Amino acid sequence: MANHFSWLNDQLSQLEASGLVRKRRQVVPLADGWCELGGRKLRNFASNDYLNLAHDQRVMEAARQAVDAAGFGATASPLVVGRTDWHARLETQLAEFEGQERAILFPSGYAANLGTLSALAGEGDIIFSDRLNHASMIDGCRLSRAHIHVYRRDQLDALERKLQQAGHYRHRFIVTDSLFSMDGDVAPLDQLCDLADRFDASLIVDEAHATGQLGERGRGVAEWMNVEDRVAVRVGTLSKAIGSLGGFVTGEHELIDWLWNRARTQIYSTALPPSACAAASKAIEIIQEEPWRRERVHSLAEQLRTGVSEAGLATTPNGVGSIVPVILNDPDSVMKASARLEEAGILVAAIRPPSVPKNASRLRFSVTAAHTEEDIDRLLAKLCRSCRVPA
Numbered sequence: 001m002a003n004h005f006s007w008l009n010d011q012l013s014q015l016e017a018s019g020l021v022r023k024r025r026q027v028v029p030l031a032d033g034w035c036e037l038g039g040r041k042l043r044n045f046a047s048n049d050y051l052n053l054a055h056d057q058r059v060m061e062a063a064r065q066a067v068d069a070a071g072f073g074a075t076a077s078p079l080v081v082g083r084t085d086w087h088a089r090l091e092t093q094l095a096e097f098e099g100q101e102r103a104i105l106f107p108s109g110y111a112a113n114l115g116t117l118s119a120l121a122g123e124g125d126i127i128f129s130d131r132l133n134h135a136s137m138i139d140g141c142r143l144s145r146a147h148i149h150v151y152r153r154d155q156l157d158a159l160e161r162k163l164q165q166a167g168h169y170r171h172r173f174i175v176t177d178s179l180f181s182m183d184g185d186v187a188p189l190d191q192l193c194d195l196a197d198r199f200d201a202s203l204i205v206d207e208a209h210a211t212g213q214l215g216e217r218g219r220g221v222a223e224w225m226n227v228e229d230r231v232a233v234r235v236g237t238l239s240k241a242i243g244s245l246g247g248f249v250t251g252e253h254e255l256i257d258w259l260w261n262r263a264r265t266q267i268y269s270t271a272l273p274p275s276a277c278a279a280a281s282k283a284i285e286i287i288q289e290e291p292w293r294r295e296r297v298h299s300l301a302e303q304l305r306t307g308v309s310e311a312g313l314a315t316t317p318n319g320v321g322s323i324v325p326v327i328l329n330d331p332d333s334v335m336k337a338s339a340r341l342e343e344a345g346i347l348v349a350a351i352r353p354p355s356v357p358k359n360a361s362r363l364r365f366s367v368t369a370a371h372t373e374e375d376i377d378r379l380l381a382k383l384c385r386s387c388r389v390p391a
């Protein structure tokens with residue numbers, strides 16, 4: 001057999017040597033914050049199912065009913081014959097949930113960012129992008145062919161100067177995660193709104209990690225910071241706190257009509273399975289009716305954050321909500337610590353470059369509504385031992 005890719009062996013060996021090769025494995029997902037890995041039951045601190053809805057019986061039943069009524073696959077893209085009542089109801093529900101005129105669905109959050117940024121921005125425009133934005137926003141910026149300026153959210157005076165000099169671009173956009181997935185801190189949306197107003201820019205906010213968990217009604221950081229009517233475009237995912245699959249964008253009707261016509265990642269991709277929409281619809285109802293879920297995530301995350309600091313471990317400043325990183329710098333220490341935690345029955349994400357900058361490898365704990373105070377206490381005790389810090 002011809003070997004076309006022997007040249008990749010060198011590259012793969014280099015990854016292996018730097019401790020950066022990605023290993024894949026199969027988990028058995030279990031209810032209530034557990035999963036099984038290699039025949040062992042582990043407490044799961046690596047999932048984005050923040051509100052414990054992926055295994056909720058009501059969500060599962062809604063999906064089953066849609067499967068019975070509509071089959072599984074959507075069989076076509078939304079504009080052909082893939083869009084059903086389940087899709088239309090979910091769009092209406094998402095727009096109402098976020099207090100926006102309209103919503104549009106995408107196959108994933110990744111596709112939502114790629115399709116939206118490339119449909120809105122083009123040559124002659126400029127996008128200001130936070131340097132720690134999610135890969136899907138970075139790729140969306142690149143695909144748009146707009147000029148890209150990367151800024152740091154801890155240096156907004158530099159961003160202000162760049163905005164001041166950008167008057168000659170046709171359109172100006174500022175794009176940011178709302179809750180950053182690696183550091184667990186939030187974007188300064190209030191200050192970004194001020195800058196967007198002053199320099200006639202449109203603010204695009206990706207609430208992927210914040211939807212359902214932040215804000216009085218669970219609408220995200222924009223709600224929490226009381227700037228919802230100043231954000232031009234809100235991107236979200238159905239696959240984290242909502243426990244299903246898919247992405248979405250909400251905003252003014254002109255925006256959504258444009259995305260129906262120009263966002264290639266939804267035009268040229270098969271619609272979501274109706275059952276994924278039915279599950280998401282039920283989950284959003286539950287999010288509105290059961291605020292205790294997000295309240296529990298917050299108090300448990302605070303407990304973990306405080307415990308990590310008291311143990312003398314390094315975390316990120318200004319953390320808010322479910323994501324609590326423990327920074328161990330080099331990839332090797334992170335892999336060893338996560339393996340020891342796994343021995344002790346705890347599953348955690350080991351994050352290495354290129355997901356984070358060099359020397360910033362970390363364990364990332366995701367707290368969910370399935371966890372308890374006792375879980376966090378046990379986790380802290382085991383964490384201290386696994387990172388060789390006296391408790």
Ligand SMILES: *Cc1c(COP(=O)(O)O)cnc(C)c1O
Pocket residue numbers: 108109110111113134136177181206207208209237238239246247
């Ligand atoms: C997870 C994530 C996405 C991707 O969402 P999917 O629905 O999983 O594709 C996009 N943006 C951010 C900020 C994310 O954290």
